[in-house]
Amino acid sequence: MRRAGILPTLLLLAGFALLYLPIVALVVYSFNDGRLVSVWSGWSLRWYRALWDNRQMLDSAAVTLKAGFVSATLALVAGTLAAIVLARAGRFAGRSGFAGLVYLPLVMPEIVLGLSLLLLFVELDLDRGFATLVLGHAGFSAAFVAVVVHSRLVAVDRSIEEAAMDLGAPPLKTFLWITAPMIAPSMVAAWLLAFTLSLDDLVIASFVTGPGATTLPMRVYSQVRLGVTPEINAISTLFVAAVALVILTASLVNKGLIPGRSNGDSA
Amino acid sequence: MTGRARTVTILLAFAWLAALVLAPFLVVAKISLAEVVIGRPPFTALLEWGEGAMPPALRVNWGNYALLFGDALYLEAYLGSLRLAAIATAVALAIAVPLAHAMTRAPARWRPALLVLAILPFWTSSLIRVYAWIGILGADGPLNRILQWLGIIDAPLAILNTDIGIVSGLVYSYLPFALLPVYASLVRIDPALGEAAADLGCRPLKSFFRITLPLALPGILAAGLLVFIPAVGEFVVPDLMGGSDTLMIGKTLWTEFFTNRDWPLASAATVLLVLLLVSPVVVLERRLFLRGEGRA
Numbered sequence: 001m002r003r004a005g006i007l008p009t010l011l012l013l014a015g016f017a018l019l020y021l022p023i024v025a026l027v028v029y030s031f032n033d034g035r036l037v038s039v040w041s042g043w044s045l046r047w048y049r050a051l052w053d054n055r056q057m058l059d060s061a062a063v064t065l066k067a068g069f070v071s072a073t074l075a076l077v078a079g080t081l082a083a084i085v086l087a088r089a090g091r092f093a094g095r096s097g098f099a100g101l102v103y104l105p106l107v108m109p110e111i112v113l114g115l116s117l118l119l120l121f122v123e124l125d126l127d128r129g130f131a132t133l134v135l136g137h138a139g140f141s142a143a144f145v146a147v148v149v150h151s152r153l154v155a156v157d158r159s160i161e162e163a164a165m166d167l168g169a170p171p172l173k174t175f176l177w178i179t180a181p182m183i184a185p186s187m188v189a190a191w192l193l194a195f196t197l198s199l200d201d202l203v204i205a206s207f208v209t210g211p212g213a214t215t216l217p218m219r220v221y222s223q224v225r226l227g228v229t230p231e232i233n234a235i236s237t238l239f240v241a242a243v244a245l246v247i248l249t250a251s252l253v254n255k256g257l258i259p260g261r262s263n264g265d266s267a
Numbered sequence: 268m269t270g271r272a273r274t275v276t277i278l279l280a281f282a283w284l285a286a287l288v289l290a291p292f293l294v295v296a297k298i299s300l301a302e303v304v305i306g307r308p309p310f311t312a313l314l315e316w317g318e319g320a321m322p323p324a325l326r327v328n329w330g331n332y333a334l335l336f337g338d339a340l341y342l343e344a345y346l347g348s349l350r351l352a353a354i355a356t357a358v359a360l361a362i363a364v365p366l367a368h369a370m371t372r373a374p375a376r377w378r379p380a381l382l383v384l385a386i387l388p389f390w391t392s393s394l395i396r397v398y399a400w401i402g403i404l405g406a407d408g409p410l411n412r413i414l415q416w417l418g419i420i421d422a423p424l425a426i427l428n429t430d431i432g433i434v435s436g437l438v439y440s441y442l443p444f445a446l447l448p449v450y451a452s453l454v455r456i457d458p459a460l461g462e463a464a465a466d467l468g469c470r471p472l473k474s475f476f477r478i479t480l481p482l483a484l485p486g487i488l489a490a491g492l493l494v495f496i497p498a499v500g501e502f503v504v505p506d507l508m509g510g511s512d513t514l515m516i517g518k519t520l521w522t523e524f525f526t527n528r529d530w531p532l533a534s535a536a537t538v539l540l541v542l543l544l545v546s547p548v549v550v551l552e553r554r555l556f557l558r559g560e561g562r563a
Contacts, residue, residue: 008369012381015366019388019442022399025409029402081280089273098277101284107492107544109500111517112537115524116291119534122308123294139287171272200392203502207524217394224398224507228405236395243390251383 023240030233047234057219057235064199064216067130071137072194078138079145079190084175086146087153105143113140114207121208128210136208137201141194148193152186153179192250196243292541299534302328310531331535341536344514345543351430351505351515352498355437356445359494360487362438363445368479371453382450389443397503400439404432404508428510436504437494444493452486453479496544516540 030048034041051057082102089095105113117136118128126132156179164174180187202217209215216235223232301310313326335341370381388396403410404426411423426432456479464474480487502517509515516536523533 005372008372011365011369012373015362015369016384018362018439019385022396022403022439023388023391025402026395026399078280078283081276082284085277085280089277092277098281098284101288104288107496108541109497109502109517109544111500111502111520112541113291115520115533115537116295117287119294119298119530120291123298135287139291142283142287196390200394202394217392220394220398221503224394224401228398228402232398236392236398239395240391243392244387247387247390 026233027237027240030230030237032230032233035230047230050231051234051238054231056214057216060214060216060219063130063213067133067137067213067215068195068198071134071141071198072191074134074138075142075145075194076187076191079142079194080149080187082142082146083149083153086150088158102143102146105140106147110140110201110203114204117204118207128208130209130213133205133209133213133215136204137198138194140204141197144193144197145190148190149183149186152183156182189250192246196246199239199243295534295537298531299331299538300327300329301531301534302326302330303529303531308530309528328531331532332539334532335535335539340514341516341519344516344519345539347514348499348516349543351433351437351513352495352501355434355441355498356491356495358434359438359442359445360449360491363442363449363490364480364483364487367446367450367453368475370450371456378454385446385450386443393440394503396440397436397507400436401427401508404435427508430509430513432508432510433505433513433515436508437498437501440501440504441494441498444497445490448486448490448493449483452483452489456482492547496547499544500540 029040031043031045032040033044033046082098086099086102092098114136117132117139121128121132121135160182161174161178164178165171169177200217201215202221205215206218206221209218216239220232220235223229297313298310300313303309304311311326311328366385370378370385373381402408405411406423406425406427410426411420414420415423426435460478460482461474464478465471469477500517500520501515502521505513505515505518506521509518520533520536520540523529523536
């Protein structure tokens with residue numbers, strides 16, 4: 001029998017306090033009436049009102065959401081294709097190079113990805129703006145999509161797909177009617193991951209976007225550089241709330257968000 | 268999957284990767300050999316096309332690399348990044364291993380919820396997490412006020428804008444990356460091993476170091492790389508939490524690119540950074556990242 005010791009419980013409490021206290025403090029101070037972030041002077045919604053009147057912030061929020069939506073959808077298609085190749089295409093010349101290219105964006109610092117994408121766009125003489133922002137985000141989040149979808153694909157029974165093809169279903173139809181429904185939860189999870197990656201990103205966006213397509217993290221960043229104001233707490237709180245809502249919806253839709261659980265790993 | 272559909276799928280996926288992953292790196296490598304000029308684009312072409320049917324002349328400039336190796340500023344930035352990222356990785360692992368161990372010790376029905384709790388912060392913006400941490404560590408922030416109230420310190424500690432500030436920011440930003448692989452490898456260890464050791468009279472701490480830790484080592488190494496690599500190139504944390512005298516390569520690159528607008532030099536620095544980061548991955552790749560690929 002395993003004893004539930006006092007030490008593990010304390011460790012858990014301390015660890016999760018470390019992870020969550022800063023975020024809790026941030027949320028609480030967004031309702032602070034005073035101008036100072038660190039001195040409490042009563043509850044108020046004034047910073048949310050200030051935010052509502054801030055046209056620039058609202059415009060950037062719209063750009064960020066649109067870019068997230070389009071780039072996540074692109075990344076889902078590309079990442080799923082890559083996952084299918086890794087899980088189903090068997091051996092082919094250059095397979096390990098292919099796998100390396102799929103996973104490279106996962107391990108490269110964002111600054112490297114941003115700088116190299118920008119130089120590519122300059123080299124191709126593409127005007128920087130919304131389109132390059134979407135391409136840049138889709139390029140790196142497709143890697144995350146590939147990992148999530150791949151982990152599900154290798155767990156799915158291939159004999160069902162083979163049966164469909166033996167009965168004469170063409171490959172595309174087999175994917176749409178047999179494979180896609182089986183891996184749908186992981187595709188939803190992957191799309192959401194790509195969406196939040198795009199919403200969060202500051203570094204890549206700073207490199208690849210242009211005038212007229214300034215994202216919310218870029219605005220927040222330039223404000224933080226000027227100094228800490230409760231307005232940033234307010235916008236961060238809205239951000240955290242939006243992400244929490246997305247996660248909650250996702251976990252209601254499927255349980256595939258947690259690595260390991262989708263593989264029937266109940267350990 | 269066979270025949271034409273297989274070929275088309277491979278080609279489509281490869282075209283995407285070639286355009287958005289491979290091509291950017293090749294362009295960076297190319298521009299790192301150019302010379303900086305004032306204009307649009309602010310660098311010289313690698314191939315100079317002559318008049319008529321003359322073959323193009325190749326203009327390669329190794330000067331950027333020579334500058335990087337000769338410049339104390341860049342050397343210091345690379346070494347500083349490696350040092351701070353290594354410290355942050357060690358601290359993150361020192362927190363993640365006991366925490367993940369405690370998670371595996373929790374009752375089985377709690378574990379999914381604990382895992383979700385551990386991942387959730389990863390889904391919020393890293394910029395917001397860094398910003399939240401700035402609020403905690405500031406001179407009049409909660410941490411300093413609690414310590415002063417307890418009488419442990421007389422004057423506020425200067426944590427922000429120091430190396431300690433950077434390390435705390437890096438640890439906080441990348442802790443979930445460390446927690447997940449460590450947890451995944453700890454949870455696979457058969458608890459019977461620890462019980463057998465306990466039956467034979469081994470104390471818990473000793474059995475943790477002699478049995479659990481060696482078995483979890485691959486996961487711990489993977490976690491270390493997942494923290495170390497992005498931490499080396501990190502920009503936001505050193506920019507917002509570091510001092511003006513702290514050099515990290517991510518911040519130096521950003522300044523070189525946006526303020527000095529020396530794109531060829533920034534490209535050369537990027538190429539070196541990639542070589543620096545990819546080499547440990549290539550060495551450990553087979554063991555850590557592509558495990559389980561054999562099933563495909």
